[in-house]
Each structure stands twice: as structure tokens, then as C-alpha cells.
Amino acid sequence: MTSARHHGDDAVALDETTPGRRLSSDERRRQILVAAMAVFGTRGYEGATTDEVARAAGVSQPYVVRLFGSKENLFLAALDDALSRLLAAFRAALRADDPEGDRAKGLTPQKAAGKRIGHAYVDLIEVRGLHQTLAHAYLLGSTPVIGAAARRGFAQVWRFFRDEVGLDADEARAFMAEGMLISTMIGLRIVDDYGSDPQITELFRSCFPTELPHVLGVLPRGGDRW
Template sequence: MSSGERREQIVAAAMAVFGAKGYEGTTTDDVARTAGVSQPYVVRLFRSKENLFLAAMQAALDELMRVFRATLADSPSDRPVAKRIGEAYVDLLSTRGLHQTLSHAWLLGGHPVIGPAARHGFAQVWQFFRDEAGFEAEQARSFLAEGMLINVMIGMRLVDDYGSDARITELFRACFPTELPHILDIAPRGDEPW
């Protein structure tokens, strides 16, 4: 495996672990074990947990924007852009930790290094919706709010209570009226580490 491929492997592992455990709850050793490399190798490559988190956050943002742009570039469709981008956002659940790493980043606004990077990334997402997707401000706000709700549902592993708790079942049906079977299939469960 090349050093570039090894770095990608570590960043993917970091995204999964940071997504599940947060910045404070994750160690470089956790990431190393998940990636199947030594902890000194992770530190040698990234120098600090902070840099590792920044790399995972940037990888999550890059993948999010890549998928959103690819969705826009798809051949014209009679389906609304918001619907297509929403489905692409949900499909990103297959990239373990992506949504939750971004959620953790947004919550680290007071961190002296991560905070500014997270704010910059969030502003890029907003700009995408306004400039590239052509959303009005209210439509962009609504889309981001629904995305945050989905992130919370996924992070809490609410899928575990689908079917046994009427409130959670109703919430899933309201949020995913057409994609529910797909969501139930790909959403991480409480007994999964990430």
C-alpha cells in the first residue's frame, strides 16, 4: 500500500471513530487500531489528534461537496434538485462517520483551531446551496435544518427504536417517507462501534 493510500485508510478510520466518539472521546490509538496501523505511525503522519481531526473533517466536507456537485451535474431530471441532493445526503450514510464528524466539528466552534476551520467549511456548504444549487435563503436554511435533524437521529442511533417506540417510528416516517426501507438498512445501530 502506498503512503497516500495508507493516509486515506487512516483518515477513513478517523472519520468513523471521531464520528462515533467525538473529538474529546477519541484517541490516536483508537484510530490506529481501527486503521490497522501503529499509533506511532498515526502520530508521525499527522503530528497530533487535532491535525488528524482536521484531516477527517476536511475529508468529510470534500466527499459531501463532491457528491452534491455530482448530483447537480447529473443529466436533467424531472425530480427537484432538493430531492436529489437530499437523497444523495442520505446515501452518504454508507460512509461511516461522515455526518457525525461534521456534526462534531460544528460543535467545536470555540476550539481555537478546529472552530475556524469548521466555520469555514459550514460557510462553504451554505454557499453551495445558494450559488451552485440555486436555493433561496429560506430553502437553504430549511435543507440544512433537516440535515441537522437527520444527523441527530443517526448519531443517537434512533433506528434502534424504530418499530418499538411509536414516537420514533412516526419521526422516521415523517423524515423519510419514500426512503424508509433504505434508511433502515444503512443507518448505524447502537451495537455498532461506528
């Protein structure tokens, strides 16, 4: 089983079932992508380096380059991984319907699905850097390759809400806007001000009415490296 362990503030994927076992190239690739999301999520594309990703993953920088070729390719792979995880979580939440329970709560199928998907989005905060890697990609529209990939991914998320969930355009817009708000809060590491700033405390309680204790425990803080 591969799990996340912290070396200081670096999240590193390690094999714990067989100590000393040599990881396969696919497992190493996964390990590097976990580290890349954390590093790109914190540093952004311009600020991150393949050397920093390699250190976070516990591998050599030449090995990262050998697997991915360039920082741009590594970022594209991290972006693709983040989008895949996001949509997989959304689709799993969409499939986990409970029609009788939803009717008892007075929820339409779309509203019930929206609530489950919202919880899935919040749960993904545990994947360090996922939301912020997406957010950084959405700021790179002027770059030829990354910008095109980011636009495709953004459109995929929009189509998911419109075509698969069945939300109307206003509902889809509101859902994505709230997601962007949460991503902004993560990037600001504004959780440090929870409890001391009444406005920020109110914002957190409004955004996370049922998951606040969990969210406060997993959000990155100002002093965290990633």
C-alpha cells in the same frame, strides 16, 4: 481495488486485488481517514484517541502520528475529507439533471436538484461517521483552529445551496435544518427504537419516505462500536 471490510465492528480499508501487497503512504492515509471518521464520529474529538484510530485502521499509533502529527491535525484532515465528500456528492447530484423528467413530475429545477441532493446526503450514511464528524466539528466553535475550520466548512455548504443550487435563503435554511435533524438521528442511534416507538417510527417515515429500507440497513445501531 480498495474496499471496506469489517473486523468486528471496525471498518478497515484493505487492498484485496493483490493479497499481501504493501499499501502506499497515500493508500495508508486514506485507510486512516476512513477509520478516523468512524472513531471521531462516535467518540467525538475529546473522546477519541490516535491509538483508537490506529487500531480501527489496522496500523500502529506511531504511524498515525508520523503521518498526521497530532490528534488535532488528524481531526482537521477527517473534517476536510468529510466536507470534500459531502460537497462532491452534492455537486454530482446537481449535475445529474433530467429536465424533461423533472418537468413531467411538475418539479422546478431547484426542487428537482434539492431532491437529488437530499438523496445524496442520505446515501452518505454509508460512510460511517461522516455526518457525525461534521456534527462534532460544529460543536467545537470555541477551539481556535478546529472552530475556524468548522465555520469555513459550514459557510461553504451554505454558499453551495445559495450560489450553486440557486435556493433562496429560506429554502437553504430549511434544507440545512433537515440535514441537521438527520445528523442528530444518526448520532442518537435512534434507529434502535424504529418499530417499537410510534413517534420515532413516524419520524423515520417522514424523513425517509422513499429510502427507508436502505436507511434502516445502514444506520449505526446502539450496539455497534462505530
